[in-house]
Amino acid sequence: MADPGVRGAGPAGPVALSWGPACNEAGTPGQDxxxxxxxxxAFDDYTGLTCSTSRRTDHVAEDPAGESFYLVxxxxxxxxxxxxxxxxxxxxxxxxxxxxxxxxxxxx
Numbered sequence: 001m002a003d004p005g006v007r008g009a010g011p012a013g014p015v016a017l018s019w020g021p022a023c024n025e026a027g028t029p030g031q032d033x034x035x036x037x038x039x040x041x042a043f044d045d046y047t048g049l050t051c052s053t054s055r056r057t058d059h060v061a062e063d064p065a066g067e068s069f070y071l072v073x074x075x076x077x078x079x080x081x082x083x084x085x086x087x088x089x090x091x092x093x094x095x096x097x098x099x100x101x102x103x104x105x106x107x108x
Contacts, residue, residue, distance in 0.1 A: 014060050014061060014063070019057055030076050031074055032075055033055070033056075033074055033075065034050065034052070034073045034098075034100075035073075037049050037065075037069070039065060039067060047095065059072075075099060078101075079102060080099060080101070080103070081103070
């Protein structure tokens with residue numbers, strides 16, 4: 001997926017997130033998306049906002065922290081795909097409490 005969405009300091013309230021389709025959406029039956037949130041500056045620590053967007057390419061974070069980043073992770077009913085890469089090019093690790101076990105082949 002693309003780089004994480006970032007929300008800086010600003011007015012409190014819901015944040016509308018949107019993104020393009022997952023990399024292999026057409027070829028993977030039952031694909032869905034999970035959304036994770038983390039605090040800016042702690043880019044290796046994120047928690048789930050939702051384990052399903054019902055295949056939608058948007059989600060509203062109802063009451064996020066002021067300085068947050070978001071990861072959208074493709075998944076099937078059995079496993080999550082990759083979380084993307086860091087700015088240095090390293091593969092992101094799965095969340096401490098992922099929605100599903102990770103299978104990097106789910107969305108290379």
